[in-house]
Every structure is written in C-alpha cells, then in structure tokens.
Amino acid sequence: MNIEIERKFLVNSEAFKVLAFNSYSIKQGFLNSHKERTVRVRLKNDNGYLTIKGLSSKNGLSRFEWEKEISITEAEQLLQLCEKGIINKTRFEIKSGKHIFEVDEFYDENAGLIIAEVELNSEIENFEKPKWLGKEVTGDVRYYNSQLSVNPFLSW
Template identity: 50%
Template sequence: MAIEIERKFLVIGDAWKQGAGEFISQGYLSRDPCRTVRVRVKGAEAWLTIKGQSVGASRAEFEYAIPLADAEQLLTLCEGPLVEKIRRIVPHAGMDWEVDEFLGDNAGLVVAEIELESAEQHFEPPPWLGQEVTEDVRYFNSQLAMWPFVTW
C-alpha cells in the first residue's frame, strides 16, 4: 500500500516566491474523511487520486494518471466548487517544498507541504515557514472546496 507522509504549514512573507509556478485545478468526487477521491489537472496532465483517512501526518494514497479529456469531464461531476492554485516547488536545505498559493475564494491562503519518508524524519524549516496545520482539517484541500478560506 502506498503511504503519504506529509506535513503542512502556513507560509509567512513572500521570500518563498520563486518562478512562475504551475496552475492546478482540482475537484472532489468524494470528500468522506475515510476516503477522498480527487481529480486534478495540471497543464496537459491529469490524475485521479484516492486518499485514506489521515492518522497524524500519514495516510494511504493511490494516484493514477488519466486522460486529460476524462479528467475534464470528471471535474464537472465534483462536489462543490473546484480548488484552484498556483504551485511552486521551492528547494530548501536539500528538500523540495510544495508551496500552494490559492486562488478564487481561497485567495490569500498560502500553504507549504513537505513529503517525508517517515513521520520522524528531520527537516530544516525555511525562514518563511509559519504555523503547522497538518492536522487542522480546515486546510485540507477537500475542505477548502466546500468551506473556502474567505468564509472563515
């Protein structure tokens, strides 16, 4: 089974902004906390992702490339509005951080994620890293689709 170990943090300042980033649009076919099913489009590529329930920073994750045309049709079946963001990969101390700058009703929210090999893996936090929100469900993309940042 594929396991995702990921920690999530708010971002402060704009020292993380490097390059143009990539536009991502994603929606949820299921937002059940025990199993989310996501459709994601990034450029000319698309994926279907199934994630299990989070336990701390870990959860089961299965991701499959799908045809772009299929993804575009699946996005029309998703619950709630789509989540749109610009993702930048920001290297720091030998590790890559995914920094998502959210758009639309989630504008103003910037979140950094780091994928780890184990929950105990050490990493050096970049200076622009703010409060950890790994276990705060409000920051799950599946929740942002239904309860956007501007409504908090």
C-alpha cells in the same frame, strides 16, 4: 499502495517565490470529500490525475494515497461530476536542504491562503525549515483541500 507522510505549514511571506525552481497551475475537484476517503480529480498543466486518499492518522502526518494519470479529456469530464467547490491554485516547488517544499497559493474563494507541504520518509524525519515557513497546521482538517472545497478560506 503508498503511504504519504507530510507536514503542512502556513506561509508568512512571499519570499518563497524567488526561490522556486518550478511552478504550475492546478485545478481540482472532489468526486468524494468524505474524511475516510477522498477521491480527487486534478488538472496539472497538460496532465490529468485521479487520486484516492484514505483516512489520516491520528496526528495527521500520514495516510494512504493512490494516484493514476488519466487523459486531459477524462479529467475535464470528471471535473463536471465533482462536488461543489473547484479549487484553483498555483504550486511552487522550492528546494530546502534535501527536501522539496510544495507551496500552494490559492485563488477564488480561497484567495489569501498560502500553504507549504513537505513530504517525508518517516514521521520523525528532520528537515530544514525555511524562514518563510509559518505556523504548522498538520492535522488541521480545515486546511485539507477536500475541506477547502466545501468550506473555503474566505468564509472562515
């Protein structure tokens, strides 16, 4: 069992792209997008993953997460069973101080949305905020990928 602690932010410019040390495409869908438990299938480059996440804490900072690597074939087959609303995005990894920010640039029905996440070791851990970091949206369920699949950004 793993407890994931992360903070989410909107991104106010594309300046992060030149700072990225890695980027890759992600295609993902949800077998279950219920707020108490989400079951996600993800294709990330040449790897497949099945991830289960639990209910977020009241402040939205932490929640249970379990992930297992699966074959590309299994991931592609499971994507066929997913709820409506497959998400396509590019993830950029950017080092800032001692942390790595994961910045997702969304496409299709979520085009125009760019979200940065930073994983922390505790809910009160300090971190360096890059200049391109915008408004904090931690705990705002509209920005959860499971919700973006059913209520995409372009429909807001």
